[in-house]
Amino acid sequence: MKKLTIFIALVSLGAFPIINCGGGGGGTNTGDQGYQQVTDQNITLKWKVSGANLDLKVSAPTTGWVAVGFPPDHNALMELGTNLIVGYVKNGAVSIEDDYVNIPHFHQSDVALGGVDNVTNKTGTQSGGSTEIGFTIPLNSGDAYDVPLATGVTTTVLLAHALDGTTDFVTHHAVRTSVQITLQ
Numbered sequence: 001m002k003k004l005t006i007f008i009a010l011v012s013l014g015a016f017p018i019i020n021c022g023g024g025g026g027g028t029n030t031g032d033q034g035y036q037q038v039t040d041q042n043i044t045l046k047w048k049v050s051g052a053n054l055d056l057k058v059s060a061p062t063t064g065w066v067a068v069g070f071p072p073d074h075n076a077l078m079e080l081g082t083n084l085i086v087g088y089v090k091n092g093a094v095s096i097e098d099d100y101v102n103i104p105h106f107h108q109s110d111v112a113l114g115g116v117d118n119v120t121n122k123t124g125t126q127s128g129g130s131t132e133i134g135f136t137i138p139l140n141s142g143d144a145y146d147v148p149l150a151t152g153v154t155t156t157v158l159l160a161h162a163l164d165g166t167t168d169f170v171t172h173h174a175v176r177t178s179v180q181i182t183l184q
Helices: 002-012
Strands: 036-040 043-050 053-060 066-070 083-090 093-103 106-109 120-127 130-138 154-161 175-182
Touching (some): 036 175, 053 066, 066 130, 083 120, 083 130, 093 120, 093 130
Antiparallel strands (some): 043 053, 053 130, 083 093, 120 130, 154 175
């Protein structure tokens, strides 16, 4: 009983990150160079706050694109105003695009809309039928086509991937889910 009381006290003091995974499954840990992570629908999101930036990695069991999105109203859907980062690896080269949902179920690059590509440190690997992209975004870029993020706030994150071999930024997803994370 004493251990349960201590655990409840630690949780109420915020000693553990709050993660709510939609669609079942998931959990967090802090491996991989200080990244926290959650997995849902076989899509893994890793993140860590580095000053005014957010370092992210997203991987899934596909040779097609993988994506992560930040909806403006913390909705579990890709709604108008969602900041969407989509990437794939083809012939060993990574392609990652900073997009904005400007029409229901459609997105365009921030640059095409007059904004700025705020995604830096772009990396990608493909191995054993899985793709992982990594990148850095500012928590608050000031770009009208990005969603401001803040530490200590529970944030909805959209995750998706395409079918094997889908290496474009427009083909509809094969799997999608949403998770809630607290940036710390």
